[in-house]
Amino acid sequence: MSVGVAVTTADVVGFVERYAAVVAEHRQRLTKLDAAIGDGDHGENLDRGFRATVPKLAEVADGTPADVLKTVATTLIAKVGGAAGPLYGTAFLRAGSAVAGRVELDETAVVAALDAALEGLKARGKADVGDKTMIDAWTPAVAAAHAALDGGKDLPAILAGAAAAAETGRDETIPLVARKGRASYLGERSAGHVDPGATSSALLFGALRCEDKG
Amino acid sequence: MSVGVAVTTADVVGFVERYAAVVAEHRQRLTKLDAAIGDGDHGENLDRGFRATVPKLAEVADGTPADVLKTVATTLIAKVGGAAGPLYGTAFLRAGSAVAGRVELDETAVVAALDAALEGLKARGKADVGDKTMIDAWTPAVAAAHAALDGGKDLPAILAGAAAAAETGRDETIPLVARKGRASYLGERSAGHVDPGATSSALLFGALRCEDKG
Amino acid sequence: MKKLINDPSDVVAEALRGMEAAHGDLIRVNHDPAYIVRADAPVAGKVAIVSGGGSGHEPMHGGFVGRGMLDAACPGAVFTSPTPDQMQAATTAVDGGAGVLHIVKNYTGDVVNFEMAAELAEAEGASVRQVVIDDDVAVKDSLYTAGRRGVGATVLAEKICGGAAERGDDLDGVVALCERVNANARSMGMALTSCTVPHAGEPTFTLGEDEMEIGIGIHGEPGRERMPLEPADRIVARLLDPIMEDMPLGDGDEALLFVNGMGGTPLIELYIAYRRAAELLGERGVRVTRSLVGPWMTALEMAGASVTVLKLDAELTELWDAPVVTPALRRGA
Amino acid sequence: MKKLINDPSDVVAEALRGMEAAHGDLIRVNHDPAYIVRADAPVAGKVAIVSGGGSGHEPMHGGFVGRGMLDAACPGAVFTSPTPDQMQAATTAVDGGAGVLHIVKNYTGDVVNFEMAAELAEAEGASVRQVVIDDDVAVKDSLYTAGRRGVGATVLAEKICGGAAERGDDLDGVVALCERVNANARSMGMALTSCTVPHAGEPTFTLGEDEMEIGIGIHGEPGRERMPLEPADRIVARLLDPIMEDMPLGDGDEALLFVNGMGGTPLIELYIAYRRAAELLGERGVRVTRSLVGPWMTALEMAGASVTVLKLDAELTELWDAPVVTPALRRGA
Numbered sequence A, B: 001m002s003v004g005v006a007v008t009t010a011d012v013v014g015f016v017e018r019y020a021a022v023v024a025e026h027r028q029r030l031t032k033l034d035a036a037i038g039d040g041d042h043g044e045n046l047d048r049g050f051r052a053t054v055p056k057l058a059e060v061a062d063g064t065p066a067d068v069l070k071t072v073a074t075t076l077i078a079k080v081g082g083a084a085g086p087l088y089g090t091a092f093l094r095a096g097s098a099v100a101g102r103v104e105l106d107e108t109a110v111v112a113a114l115d116a117a118l119e120g121l122k123a124r125g126k127a128d129v130g131d132k133t134m135i136d137a138w139t140p141a142v143a144a145a146h147a148a149l150d151g152g153k154d155l156p157a158i159l160a161g162a163a164a165a166a167e168t169g170r171d172e173t174i175p176l177v178a179r180k181g182r183a184s185y186l187g188e189r190s191a192g193h194v195d196p197g198a199t200s201s202a203l204l205f206g207a208l209r210c211e212d213k214g
Numbered sequence C, D: 001m002k003k004l005i006n007d008p009s010d011v012v013a014e015a016l017r018g019m020e021a022a023h024g025d026l027i028r029v030n031h032d033p034a035y036i037v038r039a040d041a042p043v044a045g046k047v048a049i050v051s052g053g054g055s056g057h058e059p060m061h062g063g064f065v066g067r068g069m070l071d072a073a074c075p076g077a078v079f080t081s082p083t084p085d086q087m088q089a090a091t092t093a094v095d096g097g098a099g100v101l102h103i104v105k106n107y108t109g110d111v112v113n114f115e116m117a118a119e120l121a122e123a124e125g126a127s128v129r130q131v132v133i134d135d136d137v138a139v140k141d142s143l144y145t146a147g148r149r150g151v152g153a154t155v156l157a158e159k160i161c162g163g164a165a166e167r168g169d170d171l172d173g174v175v176a177l178c179e180r181v182n183a184n185a186r187s188m189g190m191a192l193t194s195c196t197v198p199h200a201g202e203p204t205f206t207l208g209e210d211e212m213e214i215g216i217g218i219h220g221e222p223g224r225e226r227m228p229l230e231p232a233d234r235i236v237a238r239l240l241d242p243i244m245e246d247m248p249l250g251d252g253d254e255a256l257l258f259v260n261g262m263g264g265t266p267l268i269e270l271y272i273a274y275r276r277a278a279e280l281l282g283e284r285g286v287r288v289t290r291s292l293v294g295p296w297m298t299a300l301e302m303a304g305a306s307v308t309v310l311k312l313d314a315e316l317t318e319l320w321d322a323p324v325v326t327p328a329l330r331r332g333a
C-alpha cells in the first residue's frame, strides 16, 4: 500500500464545491438527457440540491470529513426530491457513516466510503448493475478503486481509475433497456440513450479525481 | 310602372336554392371575415341553416311564396343560432308576412317584402346604418329597389339596382368602427375590415338578382 | 387541429351523450332540440332559471344544471348561441308555474335568440323574464354600442339566483337579485394562446411566442390590445385595475374573487394569479371573503385567465354559500 | 414558453400562497417545508392520510385535502417528488394517534422519498404505513422493473380511503382498502401535445401535427408508442382495451369510470371520450354506476386524457359516495 497524502475536511469541501460547479455547468445537458428517457429534470434537481448545499459547507468547515458528507446528504435529501435526491443523499450519508469520527482519510478510508455509498445506493434504489441507472457508473468505479487500492496505488491513481471506470460504465448504459427509474416505462425505447444518473455519477467521480494532492 | 313578369313560388324556391349554393361556396370566406373581427363562424352558421332549409322546400312547393319564405325563416331561426340566425330569420319572416296569401308577386310586392325584411332586421337587431352590420348592405339595397320601382323599372332592373347598392354598402362597411355585434368589442380595431354579415347580405341580393325572368 | 373528437359536426351532440351517461343522477338531456334539465324538473312552485349559449365554455352552462343553480341549459354549436326552439322547449320543460328567468350573456346572438324564445314561450302562457349579464370591462360601453360582453359574472349570477329560487323567492325577487349581481360584478380576461373551433379547424387568431392579448372574450374574439408577454403579477394588475376603476368597491368592502381559467391554463397558474389578485384587493382595503378558482367558463383550449370581482353583501354571501348540486359545482349536499 | 407565472422557480411557492388565500376555510398551508393540511388537523383518533408528489398535477394532491379525503399533501417541485422533510413534517402535523397512511404513486422518487420520511417519522414514534399505487397498464410490469406507474387510481384511492378513515376504520382497515382499490383499478393515458415544465422552458417532447402518444404518463414521459392521430372513439378503444385485458371485470360487474383530462383538453372533449368508454363497457356487460370526468390529475397544460376503471363493490361505492369537503372535490357538505 502506498503512503498517500491524507484527505482533510477542506479537501472534501473542495470536492463538493467542485462537483456543485460541474453540476451547474452541466445542468441543461443532464436535464436534456433526462427529457429523452425520463421527465427532464435531473440537472435541475441536482443543481437545486447543490446550490442549497454549498452555502452550508462553511458551517462544517471546522468539523470532520463525515460532518461535511452528512451535511451534503441531509441537504440533498431535503432539497432535491425525485429519485436522485434520496439516492445521492443516501450515498453521501453512508459514506459519512463509514468514516465517522475520523479527522483525515487515507486511501483505505476513501475506498471504504465509496463502498458504503454504493451499498447505500443499491439498498435505497433496489437496483443492480444492468438496470440502466447510476449504479452502472458506480459499480465499475468502486470496483476499479478497490483494484487500485489492492494493487498498492496512491489516492490520485485510485481516483483516476475510478473516474475512468465510471465513464466507461456510463457509456455502457447506452444500449441497455432500463429496468428501474422512469426510463423503464419506455421499455425497448429506452435503449440507445445514455442514462442521466449514470452521467451525473461519472461527473461526480470526475470531480473526485481532481481531489488531487499527489 | 312597367309590367314585369310575376314572381312565383317556384321562383322563390329557386332563389333560396341559389343563395344556399352561394353560401356553401363562400362558407370559408365568410367565416374568415368573421374570424378577423368576430368569432369565426358566420359562414358556418349560414351554411348550416341553408343546408337544413333546402330539403324542406319541397314541402311548400305547392304553397305560396309566403309559405316558402316562412319555411326559410323558421328553419334559419331553429338551426342557425348566433346573431345571423334570428336576424336573417326575422327578415324572411317579415318578408313572408308582407306578401301573405299572394300566389304571385309583382314588382311592388317584391319591394314591399324587401322593405318589411329590412324593418324586421332593424327591429330585431336594434342597429342602424353606420353600425357596421348587415344593415349597411340592406339599407342602400332596399333604397335602390324603391327608387327603381318609383322610376318605373322592371323587376330585373330593380333587383340589379339593389344588388349593386348592396355591394357598395358592403364595401362601405370597411372603414367603419363597429357599434353592434361582436365586432364592436374591437372598438377602433374593427375599422379596416369588411363586415361579414354585410358580405353575406350582398351575396343574398346577388342571388336575388339572378331571379331574372326578363 | 389536435382534438379528442370524432366528426367536428358531432362534437356537441356526442358531448351531451357523455354528460347524460356520466350525470344521469343529476340531469336529464333532451337531444332534439338540445337542452339539459335537472333530473327533477319541473319543480312545482319554484322560479325556474334557464341559461345557455354557445358550447365550448364547459362546464358553463350544462355543468351548472341542478338543485341550487340552473333548471335548464341550452347548448348551442361551439361559440354559437343556441336557437329559440331549444330555449322555448327548455323553458316549457322546467316551468313550475312560478315563472322562468332567462340569464343571458350579452352577445347579440344570445340576446336576440333568447328574446325570440321568450316571445314564443309567453305565447304559450309562460311568464318569462330576461336578465342580460354584461360585466366585461374590456369592452367600452355606450348607448350606441352592443355594450359589454357577459363573462364571469354569469357563473356567479347562476349560482346566487339558483340559491334564491331554491329558497322560494318569487320571479321579481330573483330577477332583482340577478340584476344586483350583474351591477356589482366586473370582469376582464386575457389570452396567451388562441383556441381552435372544431369546424373551423384552424386557430381563431395567432399570437407570437412573446405576445398576449389583453381584454379577450371567451370566443377567441380579439381583445383590447395585443402586447408583449409579461410576468403574471403584472398581467393580474392589468386585469384588476380597469375592474377597480369601474367598480364601486373600496376600503372595508367585502368581495368574492373569481379567477377563471380559459381552458388551457393549468390550475397551478390560476392560483398564482389568484394570490396576486387577492393581494392587490387587500392593498385597497377590500376583504376577499369568498373565492372561486378554476376553469369554470372556458374558451375551449385557449390558454389565459379572467378575473371577476363581485361586491358582496350579507344576502349575496348567504346565497353563494347555499347548497348546490350540479355536475360541476357541488356543495352542501 | 407562454405561462401565467412570474419566476419559474417561484411557481410552486406562489401557487401555495394562492391556495391558502382561496381556501383558508378548508386548508392550512405550511410554507417551509411545504405541505398542506386540512384546517382541523390533527383529528384525534382518526387514521390520517398523507399523499404528495411532484407539482403540476393540480388539483391532485393539494386540492384533495379536507374532510373525507386527505389530511395532508406534500407538493414537490414541478414533476419532482417532494422531499422527506416535507413528508415527515406533514405526517407529524396530521397524526391523530391512530396511525398515518402514505398513499404513494409508484415512481422511484416518490417511493424512496416517502420511505425515508416514514423511517424518520417512525423514529419519532408515529405509526406509518405505505401503499404504493400502480395502476397504469401502459407500463409492462415485472419483478425486475420499477413496475407500473401510479396514475388515476390515486385520486379514487384518496377519496375512498378518506371516507373510510372518516367513518373510523383503523389503520389496518384503511391500508387494506387502499390496496383493494389499487388491485381493482386500471388506467391508461394518451397525449395530443406535450407540456412545458416551467424551469425547463421548452416542451418536454414534440409530437407532429398528426401524431399522438399512447400510454403516456403524467410527467411528459414518453409513452408506449407514437402513432398517427385518430378519431376519439378509436383512441378510447386503444385506452380501454388494455385495461380490460388486464382486469377482472366482466358481465354484470359494476364499475366507476373516470375520464381524466391531462390539462389542455377541454371538458367537452372529455365528455365525448366518456360517452364512448361508457358505451364500450356497456357492450361488455359492465354497469357503470359511478363516474368522474374532468381534469383531476393533470400534466400541466398537456392535451390528452386518461381512462381509469375501478371495479366497485357495495363498500367501495358507499365510500365513494361519502361526504367530502376539499377545495377541488366536494359533496355532501
Ligand SMILES: Nc1ncnc2c1ncn2[C@@H]1O[C@H](COP(=O)(O)OP(=O)(O)O)[C@@H](O)[C@H]1O
Pocket: A034, A038, A039, A040, A041, A042, A043, A045, A046, A081, A082, A083, A084, A085, A087, A121, A124, A125, A126, A127, A132, A133, A134, A135, A180, A181, A182, A195, A196, A197, A198, D079, D080, D081, D108, D109, D110
Ligand atoms: N431504482 C434506482 N436505483 C438507482 N438509480 C436510480 C433508480 N431509479 C432512478 N435512478 C437514477 O435516477 C436518475 C433520474 O434522476 P432524476 O431525474 O433526478 O429523478 P426522477 O426520475 O424522479 O425525475 C436516473 O437517470 C437513474 O440513474
Ligand SMILES: Nc1ncnc2c1ncn2[C@@H]1O[C@H](COP(=O)(O)OP(=O)(O)O)[C@@H](O)[C@H]1O
Pocket: B034, B038, B039, B040, B041, B042, B043, B045, B046, B081, B082, B083, B084, B085, B087, B121, B124, B125, B126, B127, B132, B133, B134, B135, B180, B181, B182, B195, B196, B197, B198, C079, C080, C081, C108, C109, C110
Ligand atoms: N345588432 C345587429 N343588427 C344587425 N346585424 C347584426 C347585429 N349584430 C351582428 N349583426 C350581423 O351579424 C354578423 C355576424 O353573424 P354571425 O357571425 O353569424 O353571428 P355571431 O356574431 O353571433 O357569431 C355581423 O357581421 C353583422 O353583420
Ligand SMILES: [Mg+2]
Pocket: A034, A038, A039, A040, A041, A042, A082
Ligand atoms: Mg427526472
Ligand SMILES: [Mg+2]
Pocket: B034, B038, B039, B040, B041, B042, B082
Ligand atoms: Mg360569428
Ligand SMILES: [Mg+2]
Pocket: B039, B041, B082, B083, C079, C080, C081, C109
Ligand atoms: Mg358565433
Ligand SMILES: [Mg+2]
Pocket: A039, A041, A082, A083, D079, D080, D081, D109
Ligand atoms: Mg422528476
